[in-house]
Amino acid sequence: MQTYPKVNLSLNYTDQVINIMDEGLDLSIRVGWLEDSSLMARKIGESRRFLVASSKYASKHQPPTHPNDLKQWDWVHFSMRGSTVDFTSQNGEVVCICEKSRVNVNSALAISHFVSENLGLGILPENLVKKQLAREEFIHILPNWQLKPLGYYAVWPNNARRENLTLLLVRFLAKRGLITAED
Known part of the structure; x- marks a missing residue:
């Protein structure tokens, strides 16, 4: 303008x-x-995109080292995409897991809100979680695995x-x- x-x-x-x-x-x-x-x-x-959880929610679980470790975690699901998530390791291994969601929303800001309320994992764009990660309110889960x-x-x-x-x-x-x- x-x-x-x-x-x-x-x-x-x-x-x-x-x-x-x-x-x-x-x-x-x-x-x-x-x-x-x-x-x-x-x-x-x-x-x-980062897979994140609140520090409090993450502290209630064993730290994951592989996407398969997330099968018992709750997810905050973005209803406009499928419920499967593909993770790619640094050596090119692709692992697909299915979210176990208890909360389904149609807004990225809603995902961020419910993650901050300790209701589970969420996948969010980097620009929406940068401040929470810096303040250690959110934890980047499986940072060595990439999402599309x-x-x-x-x-x-x-x-x-x-x-x-x-x-x-x-x-x-x-x-x-x-x-x-x-x-």
Whole structure:
């Protein structure tokens, strides 16, 4: 907005996938992995995902060394993705486990809240847990195992004109790098 002072933004925050055509939106920032669509899309960032638990919840369990050690832990499940989780070790071993969830939510902020309330493990983007990890409120569980990173995508209708404000914003976000660990 500093670069384009005459531009006004109207923002709608939701973790739900919405039909931007039906909602009359010019642009959507989608987090995750895109499915085939008639919309235009451009990757504008990426974020690591961490498996976390509150320090109090983690202290009630034996520290895990392998994903299979988590089978008896409770999970706070993000309802918009499947209940299986793939972990990749540093040597390339892939292990798939099924979450045992007692809480299902449709918001990343809700996952963070219920994890902080000691209700189980949660998978969250690095930028949403950085402060809690630094304050040792959250523990990064199995830090030597990686989860598939989240992609951040700008998505817009394919009838957008080449130099309109939507495409200028997409280019700006892609050039700037929308998501970083500091966000």
